[in-house]
Amino acid sequence: MKIPSPSIPRISLYYRVLLSLKDKDIISSQELSELTGCSAAQVRKDLAYFGQFGRPGSGYNVEVLKTELKNILGIDKDWDVALIGAGNLGSALLAYKGFRGQGFNIKYVFDNDRKKIGKLKQGIKVRDILELKKATKQIGINLAVVAVPQEAAQEVIDELVLSGIKAILNFAPIRPRVSEDIKVLNIDLSTELERLSYFLQRRKV
Amino acid sequence: MKIPSPSIPRISLYYRVLLSLKDKDIISSQELSELTGCSAAQVRKDLAYFGQFGRPGSGYNVEVLKTELKNILGIDKDWDVALIGAGNLGSALLAYKGFRGQGFNIKYVFDNDRKKIGKLKQGIKVRDILELKKATKQIGINLAVVAVPQEAAQEVIDELVLSGIKAILNFAPIRPRVSEDIKVLNIDLSTELERLSYFLQRRKV
DNA sequence: CTAAATTTTGTACCTTTTGTAACCATAGAG
DNA sequence: CTCTATGGTTACAAAAGGTACAAAATTTAG
Structure with a gap:
């Protein structure tokens, strides 16, 4: 699948925001939207390009999402x-x-x-x-x-x-x-x- | 008129290239294309957003264009x-x-x-x-x-x-x-x- | 000197890319 | 079981770039 190139810096941004979260297990696209300035639909779409990371009704597991984004960005390794x-x-x-x-x-x-x-x-x-x-x-x-x-x-x-x-x-x-x-x-x-x-x-x- | 925001950094690029030119009075969009990596049509389009600086059949006067681009970018003053x-x-x-x-x-x-x-x-x-x-x-x-x-x-x-x-x-x-x-x-x-x-x-x- | 051929701009139109909004299905709460 | 919240998907809209061509200037040929 073709992934829009502007998505990648946004993924970086989501990851940065996740890193700054404390005491939060689950986060919704709505919350990510408020923290990043991107629309909630944009957040969901960007993430969906790479897999199904969220659960309808609850949201995204922060730890899981962090790991996934690291993999996507290739920063799971040095x-x-x-x-x-x-x-x-x-x-x-x-x-x-x-x-x-x-x-x-x-x-x-x-x-x-x-x-x-x-x-x-x-x-x-x-x-x-x-x-x-x-x-x-x-x-x-x-x-x-x-x-x-x-x-x-x-x-x-x-x-x-x-x-x-x-x-x-x-x-x-x-x-x-x-x-x-x-x-x-x-x-x-x-x-x-x-x-x-x-x-x-x-x-x- | 609405000017595409990616045009502005390109205008910067054109300006940079013009500065590096020596012994050249006139330059065509084709030549600017080769020097910048942008397509010739893109060059013409970007410039046309701000006025009619070129002359069909010959091209753009380098000195005039430099002055115009400085004005556009707002770097005519400090x-x-x-x-x-x-x-x-x-x-x-x-x-x-x-x-x-x-x-x-x-x-x-x-x-x-x-x-x-x-x-x-x-x-x-x-x-x-x-x-x-x-x-x-x-x-x-x-x-x-x-x-x-x-x-x-x-x-x-x-x-x-x-x-x-x-x-x-x-x-x-x-x-x-x-x-x-x-x-x-x-x-x-x-x-x-x-x-x-x-x-x-x-x-x- | 005149006219045709060539070069080159500026712009109208089309295609691709990107973003937005609406919709549907599912998980969880009460 | 019903209702609400939420992710994923699809359709739509906007933005940006590419193509093609008419008009204008220049050059060349006669």
């Missing part, structure tokens, strides 16, 4: 992540505790700056970016976070793809060209700010 | 921005040069950490978050970036709204509740990673 770029943003990402808590372990850090290579950052050795190809092939990492300057991004991403990486979270303000079977998500701060700027400007009109 | 949270992520954002270059000036930095308050970060004084209300009222800032931990986020955002902020870029992994007239864009790293994780897991099936 993922090893490579981080490219140990500058300001890269360091901030490295320090962000949310990753490890969610099962994303930044296992390798690469940079091209001689001053950084060999040093430890958050207990992880910064490696020369030239080792990239070898390292990912050896260990079979298939998830990478790219936090390098715009000029270097396409080149780094090409190298990552050659190394067998299949999914990339890209913070550089470009839309990289990759082959069909690679998934790239772009987080572009300038674009987001421009969306807000657009909103602010239109607001008065 | 915006003053308040940054809340001077931790790892906040500091990285503060150091990011892209903001100032695009006309987004981080003018105020707030934090609740006594150790940070009063110190300078990137030449900007870190203020006590308690001053928030007063400061924004006085200066009329209406754009804020929230880079505080999850627990503090909703409270900070409530305070921002009270202070007259109209648009918020939120990095905390919550979906904050705000009134209708406030625009919030959420950047949630965990959700993005979970989307990638979902993709990786499904890939083999």
